[in-house]
Amino acid sequence: MGSGHSAHLHVDGASLLHRLPPQVKLVGLLSFVLAVVSVPAGSLVALGCLVALAAALLLSTGVAPRHLAARLVVALPVVVFALALPFVASGPDSAFGPLTVSSTGVTAAWTVLAKGLTGVLSAVAFAVTTPPTDLVAALQRLRAPALVVVVLSFMVRYLSVVTEELARMRVARESRGFRGRGLRAWPVLAAASGALFVRSYERGERVHLAMLSRGFSGRLPETSPLTARPGEWATALVPATLALTASVAARL
Amino acid sequence: MSLPVLDVRGLAYAYPGGHQALFGVDLHVHAGERVALLGPNGAGKTTFALHLNGILTPGRGSVTVSGLPVTGDSLLEVRRRVGIVFQDPDDQLFMTTVHDDVAFGPANLGVRGAELDARVAEALRAVGVEDLAGRAPHHLSFGQRRRVAIATVLAMRPEILVLDEPSSNLDPTSRRELADILRSLDVTVLMVTHDLPYAVELCERSVVLSEGTIVADGPTRAVLADAELMARHRLELPVGFSI
Numbered sequence: 001m002g003s004g005h006s007a008h009l010h011v012d013g014a015s016l017l018h019r020l021p022p023q024v025k026l027v028g029l030l031s032f033v034l035a036v037v038s039v040p041a042g043s044l045v046a047l048g049c050l051v052a053l054a055a056a057l058l059l060s061t062g063v064a065p066r067h068l069a070a071r072l073v074v075a076l077p078v079v080v081f082a083l084a085l086p087f088v089a090s091g092p093d094s095a096f097g098p099l100t101v102s103s104t105g106v107t108a109a110w111t112v113l114a115k116g117l118t119g120v121l122s123a124v125a126f127a128v129t130t131p132p133t134d135l136v137a138a139l140q141r142l143r144a145p146a147l148v149v150v151v152l153s154f155m156v157r158y159l160s161v162v163t164e165e166l167a168r169m170r171v172a173r174e175s176r177g178f179r180g181r182g183l184r185a186w187p188v189l190a191a192a193s194g195a196l197f198v199r200s201y202e203r204g205e206r207v208h209l210a211m212l213s214r215g216f217s218g219r220l221p222e223t224s225p226l227t228a229r230p231g232e233w234a235t236a237l238v239p240a241t242l243a244l245t246a247s248v249a250a251r252l
Numbered sequence: 253m254s255l256p257v258l259d260v261r262g263l264a265y266a267y268p269g270g271h272q273a274l275f276g277v278d279l280h281v282h283a284g285e286r287v288a289l290l291g292p293n294g295a296g297k298t299t300f301a302l303h304l305n306g307i308l309t310p311g312r313g314s315v316t317v318s319g320l321p322v323t324g325d326s327l328l329e330v331r332r333r334v335g336i337v338f339q340d341p342d343d344q345l346f347m348t349t350v351h352d353d354v355a356f357g358p359a360n361l362g363v364r365g366a367e368l369d370a371r372v373a374e375a376l377r378a379v380g381v382e383d384l385a386g387r388a389p390h391h392l393s394f395g396q397r398r399r400v401a402i403a404t405v406l407a408m409r410p411e412i413l414v415l416d417e418p419s420s421n422l423d424p425t426s427r428r429e430l431a432d433i434l435r436s437l438d439v440t441v442l443m444v445t446h447d448l449p450y451a452v453e454l455c456e457r458s459v460v461l462s463e464g465t466i467v468a469d470g471p472t473r474a475v476l477a478d479a480e481l482m483a484r485h486r487l488e489l490p491v492g493f494s495i
């Protein structure tokens with residue numbers, strides 16, 4: 001079983017976002033999200049434009065909407081929370097058809113919804129255009145702590161090995177007539193997760209030996225350093241600049 | 253004779269739990285030799301291999317690689333000279349791309365830039381998988397992973413290649429292709445294996461390790477032809493195979 005089965009976020013493509021170097025994209029994403037968060041509550045027009053911008057970015061990736069929809073499900077809690085706010089918040093009430101809603105709640109709801117959606121849309125745009133390995137390389141380039149980089153790169157590398165191990169153990173259980181349902185299954189499942197832990201731990205030890213054998217001394221060597229042209233930085237910072245402008249303009 | 257690449261004297265080792273795995277092993281391997289290390293399960297073969305680059309420290313005895321003792325100060329150089337290919341390629345290939353994995357060893361030795369890329373390309377070419385450089389190790393077939401694992405070690409330009417069960421889990425074609433590759437490499441080889449026909453095919457000399465001691469050392473065919481010795485140490489040729 002290959003790791004083709006695991007749910008990869010990344011989708012191949014040739015859009016502008018696909019071509020930008022990952023460290024540049026990561027900085028672009030983080031600064032955009034921070035700038036959006038800094039937009040004062042209640043600037044509904046500005047926030048609306050930023051949601052549209054994030055949606056446009058996502059569409060520009062050229063990834064099929066069907067794929068995107070599945071990945072956008074993470075935004076659901078934000079949407080539900082925002083929809084509930086007008087009904088639960090206190091403050092001056094206003095009539096909304098047959099319902100009475102809190103107008104402070106409505107403003108807050110729009111703000112939460114817009115900021116949440118912008119964050120999710122742009123994060124998904126980043127995720128579908130950046131392979132996990134590039135994310136690790138980007139963090140290393142951006143001087144993230146060595147330990148974080150090592151742990152992340154091992155997650156990327158061994159996640160499928162561990163999932164496959166888990167799947168093999170499940171097949172072995174079920175081949176011997178085990179049905180994973182009900183309370184009686186729990187002790188078996190607990191033992192299985194213990195076994196998985198031990199197996200993974202021992203693999204970790206063997207991998208460590210293999211690393212030592214090749215001269216490992218605590219830091220992953222940066223074998224093909226990422227580079228970026230000034231033009232690429234400028235492109236990646238456009239959304240953040242727009243959001244920052246909106247944020248400043250709304251305060252004037 | 254010239255200075256041996258590998259000079260092991262009186263090597264004894266007990267695991268921290270108290271289990272004594274090696275009882276005074278002596279072995280010399282000279283440049284250009286291909287030696288098979290044979291032995292039943294639990295004989296101590298892997299334990300022995302882990303001493304060759306200082307992963308395990310001898311309880312008694314010594315290991316010397318081309319005149320360099322395997323001790324604290326010289327470990328990095330020893331690990332460059334002795335390339336160990338582990339039995340499970342998933343343990344050996346821990347980086348996220350084949351290129352980065354092959355580059356890992358030489359990069360730890362301080363090689364960078366164009367020189368590093370040349371080393372990676374050379375090692376991948378030696379095992380016939382240049383086209384896999386950009387792939388993720390976990391997306392490769394087992395045979396491809398085994399080859400890449402060998403490339404990761406070749407990239408360090410070792411003086412001796414130590415292979416733990418290189419033919420295990422390979423289909424007959426991959427097994428033969430690997431033999432061709434190993435024959436084509438210009439490097440001293442110590443091959444740990446239960447696969448006796450593979451030893452006959454690749455190694456002119458065989459050493460039998462059993463219960464932590466060397467019980468035979470000689471030309472492969474002569475060692476394998478000694479039916480009594482083989483039976484005593486639980487080594488069996490496959491049905492239908494004769495020397």
Ligand SMILES: Nc1ncnc2c1ncn2[C@@H]1O[C@H](COP(=O)(O)OP(=O)(O)OP(=O)(O)O)[C@@H](O)[C@H]1O
Pocket residue numbers: 267268269271272273291292293294295296297298299300
């Ligand atoms: N980490 C360990 N702790 C304690 N004992 C161990 C450890 N690893 C191996 N042993 C024991 O040391 C002995 C030699 O093991 P070793 O793995 O070297 O054998 P081997 O010849 O490589 O066997 P195989 O052919 O099965 O790979 C065995 O009896 C084994 O149980």
Ligand SMILES: [Mg+2]
Pocket residue numbers: 297298299416
């Ligand atoms: Mg072994």
